[in-house]
Amino acid sequence: TQLLEQSPQFLSIQEGENLTVYCNSSSVFSSLQWYRQEPGEGPVLLVTVVTGGEVKKLKRLTFQFGDARKDSSLHITAAQPGDTGLYLCAGVAGNNRKLIWGLGTSLAVNP
Amino acid sequence: IAGITQAPTSQILAAGRRMTLRCTQDMRHNAMYWYRQDLGLGLRLIHYSNTAGTTGKGEVPDGYSVSRANTDDFPLTLASAVPSQTSVYFCASRMDRANTGELFFGEGSRLTVL
Numbered sequence: 001t002q003l004l005e006q007s008p009q010f011l012s013i014q015e016g017e018n019l020t021v022y023c024n025s026s027s028v029f030s031s032l033q034w035y036r037q038e039p040g041e042g043p044v045l046l047v048t049v050v051t052g053g054e055v056k057k058l059k060r061l062t063f064q065f066g067d068a069r070k071d072s073s074l075h076i077t078a079a080q081p082g083d084t085g086l087y088l089c090a091g092v093a094g095n096n097r098k099l100i101w102g103l104g105t106s107l108a109v110n111p
Numbered sequence: 112i113a114g115i116t117q118a119p120t121s122q123i124l125a126a127g128r129r130m131t132l133r134c135t136q137d138m139r140h141n142a143m144y145w146y147r148q149d150l151g152l153g154l155r156l157i158h159y160s161n162t163a164g165t166t167g168k169g170e171v172p173d174g175y176s177v178s179r180a181n182t183d184d185f186p187l188t189l190a191s192a193v194p195s196q197t198s199v200y201f202c203a204s205r206m207d208r209a210n211t212g213e214l215f216f217g218e219g220s221r222l223t224v225l
Contacts, residue, residue, distance in 0.1 A: 030211075031211050033213075033214075035214075040218070040219070041216075041218050041219070042115075042201050042203070042216025042217055042218055042219055043154075043201075043214070043216050044216070045213045045214065048211070048213070050211075088153075088154070090214075092211060097209065097211075099156075101153050101154045101155075102153065103151070103152075103153040104153060
């Protein structure tokens with residue numbers, strides 16, 4: 001059962017555009033992480049959010065954790081070709097604190 | 112700083128052959144993991160180790176085995192490879208066993224089983 005749904009699956013935009021990708025679940029997460037994976041490489045952590053309603057900024061990237069800790073969003077302002085990659089969310093859920101991965105959003109930013 | 116080193120980078124293997132994917136980390140992390148990544152299925156945990164000397168089964172352990180003789184090394188063995196094990200394999204590590212810290216990934220090993 002896929003507990004973390006990411007949308008959209010694919011996104012192709014022009015340089016300079018803004019975009020938002022989403023990570024949604026019916027489960028409550030104690031924390032949620034966002035990773036970026038470039039072709040031929042492993043995922044790299046961007047941010048960890050732990051508090052409902054929390055907003056974190058990383059340069060042009062803004063991450064938000066939902067108030068109920070069931071969802072999260074990543075907003076990129078003025079996207080650049082270097083933002084191209086697969087964006088993955090991963091949440092810690094349940095009494096066994098299992099790490100659940102979404103399938104990712106594949107982003108292509110065209111020059 | 113090397114972080115996590117995986118070998119080989121890629122391999123083509125005949126079905127039925129035995130294969131070991133190597134993973135070494137130099138960060139003295141306690142926890143280590145093996146994932147496979149497949150299109151449409153995402154990252155799936157194969158096996159993990161919370162500390163040297165211990166291992167555990169993940170989501171898709173069948174056909175794979177691991178060992179953790181020391182802190183740094185966490186090899187993954189396919190005893191008798193099958194085509195469904197064609198995938199990209201990622202080794203990862205984390206300082207602590209709790210699933211809250213940053214996961215550090217290797218660059219992956221692309222395995223094709225014919």
